[in-house]
Amino acid sequence: MTAVMELRGVHKTYRLGQHVIPALQGVDLTVQRGELLALTGPSGSGKSTILNLAGLIDTPDSGEILLDGEPVTGLRETPRTLLRRDALGFVFQGFNLVPVMTVAENVDYPLFIAGVPLAERRERVAAQLVAVGLQDHAQHRPDALSGGQRQRVAIARALIKRPRLVIADEPTASLDSHTADQVLDLMRERCHAEGAAFVIATHDSRLTRRCDRVLALLDGRLQ
Amino acid sequence: MMTTPRPMNTSSGPPRGRGPAWERPGARHGKWLKFAIQNTLRNRRRSLVTVAIAALGTAAILLAGGFALFTYQALAQAAARSTGHLIVGQPAQFTQDEDTPLQHGLDDYKTLSTQLLADPDVRQVLPRVAFSGLISNGDKSTVMLATGVEPDSEFAVKGPFLNMVAGEVLATGAKDAEVMLGEGLAKSLKAKPGSSLTLLASTTDGALNALDVTVKGVFSTGVPDIDKRLVYTDIVTAQKLLNTQRVSTLGVFLKSMDATPAAQQRVARMQPTLTVQTWLDQAFFYQSVRGLYNRIFGALGLIIAVIVVFVVTNAMAMAIIERTREIGTLRALGTLPSQLLRTLALEGMVLGGVGAVVGAVIAFGISMLLYVVPVQMPPPPGSSRSYALNINVDPAMYAATVVAMVLLAMLASAWIARKTVHTPIVEALAHT
Numbered sequence: 208m209t210a211v212m213e214l215r216g217v218h219k220t221y222r223l224g225q226h227v228i229p230a231l232q233g234v235d236l237t238v239q240r241g242e243l244l245a246l247t248g249p250s251g252s253g254k255s256t257i258l259n260l261a262g263l264i265d266t267p268d269s270g271e272i273l274l275d276g277e278p279v280t281g282l283r284e285t286p287r288t289l290l291r292r293d294a295l296g297f298v299f300q301g302f303n304l305v306p307v308m309t310v311a312e313n314v315d316y317p318l319f320i321a322g323v324p325l326a327e328r329r330e331r332v333a334a335q336l337v338a339v340g341l342q343d344h345a346q347h348r349p350d351a352l353s354g355g356q357r358q359r360v361a362i363a364r365a366l367i368k369r370p371r372l373v374i375a376d377e378p379t380a381s382l383d384s385h386t387a388d389q390v391l392d393l394m395r396e397r398c399h400a401e402g403a404a405f406v407i408a409t410h411d412s413r414l415t416r417r418c419d420r421v422l423a424l425l426d427g428r429l430q
Numbered sequence: 431m432m433t434t435p436r437p438m439n440t441s442s443g444p445p446r447g448r449g450p451a452w453e454r455p456g457a458r459h460g461k462w463l464k465f466a467i468q469n470t471l472r473n474r475r476r477s478l479v480t481v482a483i484a485a486l487g488t489a490a491i492l493l494a495g496g497f498a499l500f501t502y503q504a505l506a507q508a509a510a511r512s513t514g515h516l517i518v519g520q521p522a523q524f525t526q527d528e529d530t531p532l533q534h535g536l537d538d539y540k541t542l543s544t545q546l547l548a549d550p551d552v553r554q555v556l557p558r559v560a561f562s563g564l565i566s567n568g569d570k571s572t573v574m575l576a577t578g579v580e581p582d583s584e585f586a587v588k589g590p591f592l593n594m595v596a597g598e599v600l601a602t603g604a605k606d607a608e609v610m611l612g613e614g615l616a617k618s619l620k621a622k623p624g625s626s627l628t629l630l631a632s633t634t635d636g637a638l639n640a641l642d643v644t645v646k647g648v649f650s651t652g653v654p655d656i657d658k659r660l661v662y663t664d665i666v667t668a669q670k671l672l673n674t675q676r677v678s679t680l681g682v683f684l685k686s687m688d689a690t691p692a693a694q695q696r697v698a699r700m701q702p703t704l705t706v707q708t709w710l711d712q713a714f715f716y717q718s719v720r721g722l723y724n725r726i727f728g729a730l731g732l733i734i735a736v737i738v739v740f741v742v743t744n745a746m747a748m749a750i751i752e753r754t755r756e757i758g759t760l761r762a763l764g765t766l767p768s769q770l771l772r773t774l775a776l777e778g779m780v781l782g783g784v785g786a787v788v789g790a791v792i793a794f795g796i797s798m799l800l801y802v803v804p805v806q807m808p809p810p811p812g813s814s815r816s817y818a819l820n821i822n823v824d825p826a827m828y829a830a831t832v833v834a835m836v837l838l839a840m841l842a843s844a845w846i847a848r849k850t851v852h853t854p855i856v857e858a859l860a861h862t
Contacts (some may be wrong), residue, residue: 215809226737233609262762264854264855264856264859265760265855284767285628288761288765288767289764291762291763291764292763292764292765293764295764296758297762297763299759299859302755303755303759303859304697305756305759305760306472307465307468307471307472308465308468315848316760316763316821317763317764318765319458319461320763320766320769321764322458364763421564424432
């Protein structure tokens with residue numbers, strides 16, 4: 208298998224007033240292409256910090272991060288932004304859809320900012336909406352959708368760019384169990400269909416049971 | 431070793447970070463603009479208040495500016511009508527005091543008038559004899575400031591610039607020596623049309639001369655201080671009183687005010703020994719009013735612009751704070767800070783632009799309404815005559831004001847957004 212993302216000896220601390228709080232203490236982690244990896248652990252164990260670092264929205268104090276074998280730790284802001292735009296997808300616990308955009312516009316957004324031609328965008332958005340079962344809701348606003356539907360939109364938005372890695376932070380936490388199962392099935396199906404790796408931070412044991420690999424975190428260390 | 435971002439997994443592989451060459455650029459800008467418009471509609475009440483204040487500010491600036499332009503135009507026309515667009519005289523006439531009347535006057539002014547009338551932009555040339563002296567009714571004498579004119583030409587060219595209170599205007603070729611008196615002067619001398627008065631003045635030789643005249647009419651200039659002293663007589667009477675054939679100056683009236691600078695240059699070239707001034711050189715009242723109004727209305731415009739900028743800035747600040755989490759999301763998805771700044775500046779542009787356009791429409795409507803429903807203004811300081819309020823509609827002023835409003839709103843929005851779009855993404859996503 209090919210490693211999509213690697214964290215090597217990553218340390219991260221946060222300052223809270225005079226206190227220095229260690230969030231990650233020498234984490235080594237490899238995410239393989241196409242795998243569904245779950246990170247579990249209690250609150251404050253460092254799950255979100257790993258997601259932030261893997262998602263290139265935060266930087267480690269020390270250690271190295273590689274994306275497709277290339278070091279990305281010291282990249283400046285603009286190339287990091289472009290890497291996020293082109294190689295990474297995000298699914299948030301609160302969906303984080305843009306409320307003034309329609310479902311289709313939300314899904315289209317990553318392609319639009321990447322400068323993909325309109326005709327190709329339309330084609331890919333339509334296909335992605337079919338894949339997540341929301342083709343009949345393309346022109347609806349997010350506030351007209353249920354929680355499960357919104358998360359499916361978020362998954363479609365994350366996958367539309369055909370990313371190498373999708374970062375999902377508690378993607379089922381805001382959903383009831385039945386909807387959470389549907390969303391998880393969708394993520395598994397899209398993960399295998401698109402070949403993208405998923406790193407999912409979760410407390411949900413039903414979700415972890417259906418992931419390819421589960422890693423537990425405690426006090427900033429992988430168990 | 432640093433890596434560089436690899437192209438997104440697209441089938442056609444567009445260039446990174448910008449729109450492909452075959453994509454219509456306007457379509458991309460249109461999408462950002464649509465996003466900006468959608469964002470302004472999130473909180474409609476707040477946007478409505480912002481637009482309303484921008485509209486009122488724009489309307490206030492345009493109405494104040496239009497009133498100032500109307501005032502400048504009216505004063506400029508009055509000044510040019512009083513002196514002529516060009517004033518031709520001996521150089522010393524404009525720089526030195528005279529020891530004796532018409533010491534610096536023009537000889538053979540009729541030949542000069544004929545030469546000036548050959549210019550295609552010249553409509554009329556009016557000679558003037560300016561002098562001072564005493565005017566008496568036998569019992570009472572008072573100081574007068576008199577002007578000798580060619581009555582038919584003068585009153586034909588200048589139109590109804592005097593308000594006749596009693597009697598008639600002077601006429602060329604009258605058998606008797608006649609005068610027109612200012613209202614205050616007539617009242618002081620208890621004179622009315624038909625009254626006999628005596629003019630006393632120094633001749634060009636320095637001797638004192640007197641001439642009996644008949645009052646033909648009484649007028650008001652609207653300025654009481656002038657009406658207490660001003661006398662019009664025909665040029666023949668003036669020259670007879672002063673014992674000269676000279677005139678003080680020639681007033682050159684052009685077909686349009688815009689022709690003034692070019693005509694001044696042509697006449698100056700044609701008469702190199704003479705001085706050619708424009709109406710503006712002698713319009714001291716116009717210049718002082720313009721200077722005063724420019725400061726007053728400039729300060730007013732600045733205050734209004736600052737208020738509008740503050741309101742737009744405040745509205746955008748609230749909108750941006752409310753959307754900090756969303757901005758963090760868009761940054762996580764790969765939106766560049768410059769792209770976010772652009773869309774937030776466009777939101778400011780939408781608010782400021784809609785407000786400015788609505789304000790321009792309001793100002794235009796009020797300006798037009800004043801033509802249909804006239805509003806009388808009280809007499810200005812030093813005048814006894816009220817006037818109809820008019821607001822000029824100047825396309826250049828409208829365009830400049832709208833563009834300035836839009837730019838100010840855009841810059842204010844971008845300025846207020848710059849910090850948030852550069853907030854660390856983790857921090858922005860955690861914003862509640």
